[in-house]
Amino acid sequence: MPAKLVVEGLTHHYPDEYTGESVHALEKINLEVDEGELVTVVGPSGCGKSTLLNILAGLLPYREGIASVDGVQISGPGSDRGVVFQEHAILPWRSVAKNIGHGLEIKGMAKEEREARVKDFVDLVGLSGFEDKYPHELSGGMKQRCAVARTLCADPVIMLMDEPFAAVDAQTRITLQEELNRIAIATKKTIMFITHAVDEAAFLGDRCFVFSARPGRLKAIVNINIPRERRIWADMNADEEFVSSRDEILRLVREEVSVAVEE
């Protein structure tokens, strides 16, 4: 079965916003994401992982290398790639239900069909009863659930997530991680999840791509062989596979952090 997402020899430079100097963000990235797989991308800050996501989302043009989804080369934003952003990116002027149905509305789906589908996703992320609320009336965790539902409801080929749980408190974060795991099981969606938190990367990923410090290279791939159904935080600290995978990722990331500090 061919991979859903293929990246080959992707290299990227961009001019620094203030100094104008060329920043070497990504160096010859090769990676593949298979159908139904959840991969996590982890690395020290400034390793280019957000640059990679922006390129895959089509928000950042690239020149060197290839990036394709379902065999179609990425050349701009498109509804085949859904994005869950780091900040709260759901629109403040739309109610929860209207935010979740936004992608389908853009696609031109009829109202009745859309509303039925929206209801499924409202239920899936546990926002029942909040359909008519506006984002400012929701907690940080609920906003991100809404953002996840909005992306999933449009049924993209792949869901790209850019540190989506970084801004919520620790308690909410572990709940959201467990819920994302449950949603990934339920929807069988192909997901690329970017994070700087090692625990999160090990808990969520089928595989974890560890990036090096700038220029970002794919340094290692860590397989995490824990069935999705078994992934519950209460059990993880006693799970040998989890602990060893996490420690392995942590070791790889810390090598890079010390490199970055020495520079």
Next chain:
Amino acid sequence: MSIVATASIAIQRRFGRQRLRQYILGSIPFVVLISAWHMNTVFEWLPPVFIPAIGEVWDAFFILQEDCAGVGAALTLDNSCLMSTHILSSIGRVILAAVIGLPFGIAFGILAGMSRPISKILEPIGIFANSISGIAWIPLAIVWFGVGWMTTLFIMLNTIFWLMFFNSMMGVRGVARVYEQSVLTMGGNRLDVITQVYLPGAMPSIISGMRMSMGFGWRALIAAEMIGGDSGLGFMIFSSAEEFKIEEVFLGVIIISLIFLATDRYLLMPLEKWTIHRWGLVWKPT
């Protein structure tokens, strides 16, 4: 419980405590002003030729409307219905200028906010026009359009369009990029971004722009009517002053303020409530 307390509770229930409080607080300056005005009549600190009695101003309204044949005549701006003709022609001019000036100002402002080249083209001319906007254009407008509604419309459009343009442009520039990106990644096009991101996102700025442009627009209108108009409240104030009908001058000023207050209260505030308050885009005073 005393009758007063019972009545007080009933009134509070009827109107809502917050709203009642708001009305009472808001009316304090007016009560003070009106009291002082009335005391002047009683004690004659200033002679009635400068400050007329409240009753005289009230009567002036009906005296001006005295010869009016009826609602039909009033609505067709018949010259016999002096008061209503002045009021309606001013309001008509404001509505006309708003209907043209607001949408165009918002549209060009949004375009300039999202496109560097457009803003580079329009910004300098906007600053140029804004620096001399309003009454400074009146002499030129009279030369071009003569005395009448074209002159007043031109003066008002100059004010409304550019204020709306700058406010909408700034509003669009303040909208977080991530909203635009999220619509694009859901397959949205430029038009989706304009209607679903820039327009609602710039709403706080657009509404304050409307408030400013209506405020300055009214002021410009009154000035334009005084010099370059043939009817309207500004014309009425000016011509009454020339004839030393001080009560008519007062009446005109009060009516202008009341109309503006009503516009703010019954058009702009509901719009604000329906949009930016509901969306949580502004900080609400407690």
